[in-house]
Amino acid sequence: MRTIKLGTSTLEVPVIAVGCMRINSLEHAQAEQFVQAALEAGANFFDHADIYGGGASEEIFAKAIHMNDDIREKIIIQSKCGIRKGMFDFSKEHIIASVDGILKRLNTDYLDVLLLHRPDTLVEPEEVAEAFDQLESSGKVRHFGVSNQSPMQIQLLKKAVKQPIVANQLQLSITNATMITSGFNVNMENEAAVHRDGGVLDFCRLNDITIQPWSPFQYGFFDGVFLGSDKFPELNKKIDEIAEKYNVSNTTIAIAWLLRHPANMQPVIGTMNIQRLLDCCKASEIRLSREEWYSIYLAAGNILP
Secondary structure (H helix, E strand, O other), rough: OOEEEEOOOEEEEEEEEEEEOHHHHHHHHHHHHHHHHHHOOOOOOEEEOOOHHHHHHHHHHHHHHHHHHHHHOOEEEEEEEOOOOOOOOOOOOHHHHHHHEEEEEEEEOOEEEEEEEEEOOOOOOHHHHHHHHHHHHHHOOEEEEEEEEOOHOOOOOOOOOOEEEEEEEEOOOOOHHHHHHHOOOOOOOOOOOOOOOHHHHHHHHHHHOOEEEEOEEEEEOOOOOOOOOOOHHHHHHHHHHHHHHOOOOOHHHHHHHHHOOOOOOOOEEOOOHHHHHHHHEEEEEEHOOOHHHHHHHHHHOOOOO
């Protein structure tokens, strides 16, 4: 598995992150097989959140991987906090309590990475800074990042937070690529020119923040998977054509499209199917040509100005 540096940290991570949101849907034996397959493929970066499965996903993962000190040093664990029922909460009290709960469920003493999960408009950067300082000094969290945040929201946090923001988890796929599309349409009077994220793609590249695309196979907001969908006949035809050339699956090509971008992204894969996970991992071995990348982008219905 090819690796990259996570943000400005010294942490070497695989280019594929294993999302564990749905691991609570597996029986214990299935969960064991899944995490073992991931490890054998070199995908030892596991992405969690305190709300996944109401916390059960973290517990199931810890049992499936048979968490102990030896195992812990061989894996990289990221989790997220800040979403509560009916609200978002970046208060110091909630962040600290959330991390304690996460560590207990994961049966570990520390997180490699903690992300703030979706923006809290009532955030007080000084409170976040106090929470991060306490978590870092206690050894409970080693690196920090955000999820679904714009450049200005990150800048606001950094007004008080001294730790580097190493990652920003954002929705991105071939069919949900507005952060890329707006860059093609600078100064144009069309819908595609609208910056919906404050130029987050270029901001993250300029500031060495690793973008972690979530829902890399989805279109809309969890409307469905574009692979094999009759809503995207031209896109699937093009992906299948390129997949045949490389003798891989369409899943592999969809992830290879993200990995081809020079931003050095780390897609978060949400599948619990072992074969699809392995197909995703295989994408780290493929570098699409510029022509192939653009042909897929255009087949999704995008238009170059």
